[in-house]
Amino acid sequence: MTAVGEKMMVSALTGVMSPLIGKLIKLMEECAKLKGARKKLESLTKELIAINVVLGKYALMESPDVQVKAWMKEVRELAYDIEDRIDLFTYHVYHEPAENATGVKRIVRRYIQKLKKLHHRRQFAKQIQELQVLVNEVYERQIRYKIDEGTGASTHIEVDPRLPALYVEFEKLVGIEGPSDELINRFIGKERPMERCRIVAIVGSGGSGKTTLANHVYKKIKDEFFYTAFVPVSQRPDMTNILRELLLQIEISGGRSDKDQLLRSSSERQLIDRLRGHLQNNRYLIVIDDIWSKSSWEIIQCALPKNTHGSRIIMTTRIKSLAEFCCTPDEDFVYQIKPLNRHDSEILFLKRAFSAEAHFPDQFKMIMNDILHKCDGLPLAIITIACLLASKPRRKEEWERVRDSIGSIHDKDKELEVIDRVLSLSYHDLPCNLKTCLLYLSIFPEDCTIHKDYLVWKWIAEGFVVEREGYTLEEVGESYFNELMNRSLVQPLFMDYGVKASACRVHDIVLHFIINRTIEENFASILDSQDLSSPHGNKIRRLSFRDKQEQAGGVSIEVLNLSHARSIHLFAAASWMPSLLDLQVLRVLDLEGCEALKNEHLENIGSLFHLRYLGLRKTNVDKLPSQIGKLEFLQSLDVRGTRIKELPREIIQLKRLVHLVGYDLLLPDGFGKMEALQELSELDVCDSSKNFCQDIQNLRQLRELRVAFKHSRCGVQDRELRKVALLSSLCKLGEHNLRSLYIVNKDGNVDCFADHSWRPSPHRLQKFVMEGSSRCFSRFPKWIDPLLLLDLTHLEFRVKLLEKEDVVHVLQRLPALLVLHLSVKSIPRDGLTISRSGFHCITYLRFHQRFGPGVAFEEGAMPKLQKLDISFHANKANSIYGGLGFGIRYLSSLNNIVAGIEYDRKDACAMRYAKNAINEEIKLLPNHPIKAKIFDH
Secondary structure, eight states: OOHHHHHHHHHHHHHHHHHHHHHHHHHHHHTTTSTTHHHHHHHHHHHHHHHHHHHHHHTTOSOOOHHHHHHHHHHHHHHHHHHHHHHHHHHHHHOOOOOOOOHHHHHHHHHHHHHHHHHHHHHHHHHHHHHHHHHHHHHHHHHHHTOOOOSOOOOOOOOOTTHHHHHHGGGSOSSOHHHHHHHHHHHTTTOOTTOOOEEEEEEOOTTSSHHHHHHHHHHHHGGGSSEEEEEEOOSSOOHHHHHHHHHHHHHHHTTOOOHHHHHHOOSHHHHHHHHHHHHTTSOEEEEEEEEOOHHHHHHHHHTSOOOSSOOEEEEEESOHHHHHHHSOTTTOEEEEOOOOOHHHHHHHHHHHHHTTOSOOOGGGHHHHHHHHHHHTTOHHHHHHHHHHHHTSOOOHHHHHHHHHHSOOOOSTTHHHHHHHHHHHHHHHTSOHHHHHHHHHGGGSOTTOOEEHHHHHHHHHHHTOSOOOTTSOHHHHHHHHHHHHHHTTSSEEESOOTTSOOSEEEOOHHHHHHHHHHHHHHTOOEEEOSSOBSSOTTSOOSEEEEOOSOSEETTEEGGGOOOTTOSEEEEOTTOOOOOOSTTOTTOOEEEOTTOTTOOGGGGTTGGGOTTOOEEEOTTSSOOOOOGGGGGOTTOOEEEOTTSSOOBOOGGGGGOTTOOEEEEEEEBOOTTGGGOTTOOEEEEEESTTSOTTHHHHHHTOTTOOEEEEEEOSOSSOHHHHHHHHHHHHHHHHHHHTTTOOEEEEEEOSSOOGGGTSTTSOSOOTTOOEEEEESOSOOBSSOOTTOOTTTOTTOOEEEEEEEEOOHHHHHTTGGGOTTOOEEEEEEEEOOTTOEEEOSSSOOSOOEEEEEOTTSOOEEEOTTOSTTOOEEEEEEEHHHHHHHHSSSOTTGGGOTTOOEEEEEEEOOTTOHHHHHHHHHHHHHHHHTOTTOOSEEEEEEO
16 A cells, blocks of 8 residues: 555545544433443543544554554444444434334333333443443554654645636647647548548547547537447446447437337347448447457447448547557557647646636746646646645645655556546545545446436435535535535536536546545445455445346355445346345445346335435336335435336335435325425326325425326316416425426416416525426416526426517526526517627527527627527528527627527528528637537428
8 A cells, every 4th residue: 555545544534433423422412311321422432532633643644654554444443333333222222113003012012112222222331331442442552553643734725716617627628739630630631532431549548638639529520420429438338338328329419319219229239230220321420438348349340330431430548459459550540649748738737726817926837847747748637736726825835745745656657656646635635524425436337427416315325424504415415526526536427508517427547546545445345247346354334236247256245244334336237136134234225227126125125224315216116115114214215217106105204305206206195294305206296196285385395396297097177276286385385495396297288387376486496497298388477586586597498479578577687597498489570689688697598489580699698608509490580680690699608509490491592591691600709619500400
């Protein structure tokens, strides 16, 4: 273990002790009447506090010795064991089981319960004494080591407010134009009629920018191809899923996608045949990112026919011999990626460390030169260290400390060593709770899309998220997620313009770094076809199981002892299910996509009495057992993508449930008693009981609600009455905590949700979406009041008639509006032009009027608009606006545009004129939009 790794292990452990001490303090108050226990608990707590203080000092040491490492391991395991015993004790003593018996049976059961509690108290009193002896021995051994107290404490300040802007600038690449032009000139410049398919293989070490370069080239040339796709592969790929993803992107880029047919195409051969059918006679551009093996490439290339339409394939890999294997020597070529030169390295560093500031303090010049020398032109290393410095006080000694912490290694793995040291420094600089949250990402496979909400729910279930006054735990957890992005430790995904990322991905270099630390600390065990990534003698605290095999690294999963496991994650390929009877300290059970899961596997779910998170997403389960009601600590239940529709009566016993998500769910009467619920989706209103709306309005903590009105057994009149009743409930929820409302309407009128009946306006509402039907509001919703809806950021619905007053006096005056999606049938005869008044925050506008003139813009309109998605009729737009540019050139921040054009089929010139007019407007934009897609309907 390196000195940096040792220091991190010590530092992270302080985060394990703090929650334990908190539980002990709380337990002291609850055990005041337990004879002799309080004093023992006080003594135990004091010893652990003393140990925690020492841990904080060790966190600052540069190189702990062997004795310290052994002591740290002992403390870590002891802390876990103490917390487990506390949790079991508190459950057995303070848990009150549901009482259904009466008379003599009830009296006997209560007496037996008292005897059991007395037994558990006596047992715990003995355990406290034993634990105190163990803790004393541990502390005495630490004293005998006589460890130097190390350096002073680290200084932590609030994150520099410029960091979000710096992070956005990650997309403004440095030093990429030269390599991309070189590739394009060689890749496209020599194109000849009937030219065969060509391949370029980009080779480089991890973190050197292979994917960045491939993506940049892809974006610059993709509009010249009929089919396009960008697909990551990773080290241990599921080839069926990769082929399915490739096919999905191909069909979407070609303007069509049959998802049901895609799901039915389950075998590799079926997927390859469909891909070849699409690509054989069309020009395509495919990027295959991060290839690790010849076998993976051989399967993928079967789906990519070598046609004569000038098709192109880009692949990236770390292995030069593999790149040479994929390319033929005559037409294809291997491109060895180069590190950034000194000039580009400096530009990249300054952009991340100093944002848009023109002046660079001279006193930092020499230090910056030293840092760039150590980073050796590696973009990931430069970005990471620069972002770290951006959050630091601008003091010379602080920069010198950072510079001196980066060692320079001169061996064949020099690049990876440099990155590892840079990431080690960033990791060490994290607060303890963020260290733990970062380590938790090791449970996810390479290239996995990690959704923010699920991740935060798991962090909360594990106890990683610390309460902060004035914020919910979800809001605090989201701030952790955003902070990891700000520090460039995770990559954002699904960035909606003006809205924060809803998911992330961990770069493989960072993931390997995290996994190494996870193994060192026995934080989690990763089980796959090759190895069990934690020493077999350690207790398994968290398990990530990723393979179909029943044996990994010579270890049979049947003999794994999971009695100490706090979380178990079985990913889609897993064909094994653990017994639930021996998992009494389990907090998180995520079985998403698990092929092996059946209804009977959940029969003993009630034994998981400490479970906080249960994920059954995309499994074949169609029924929840009644034992679900015994999970009194359950906070999150995810049944999306299952066949579960009707939930058991016992679900209403889950008084701590915060998130309940699924599709077309039917809840039993009385679910309004689940007062902790904050997120509830998606509920089938039509088939629910008549008490549904009454229960809904009792959920005063509800922040997000998704409901659906679909074709069902209920009649038209009943359905309309339910809509009116739901609106009455929404009025109640709007007075409390409702933030997001999604209404899916497949049938019937929706005007009840647009009239004056919704009063008062839901003053905390942030997002409103009405979707799922060709039917729309006949008039603009009257409850949308810019004086009351101060937090509304996202608005999406369809309306028959949009008046100028609706735009001028309502929409453009909404102070926080970022995203606006409108589908409109009619606008005023003289058109609709957006002026420079209002809409000062909006970043994404989607305005669809397929058979009308659409919308135009005046100079200075929507100054922050980044994405525009418009749909219009070319002939009508030309007659009303006198042209087809729509004033797009005035949208100074625009970098993404999609235009769908309808036109009279007898006048094909109108289509060409519209395309040309918009393209001419785009050329005048300062940002030169990297995404400009114009197509006819």
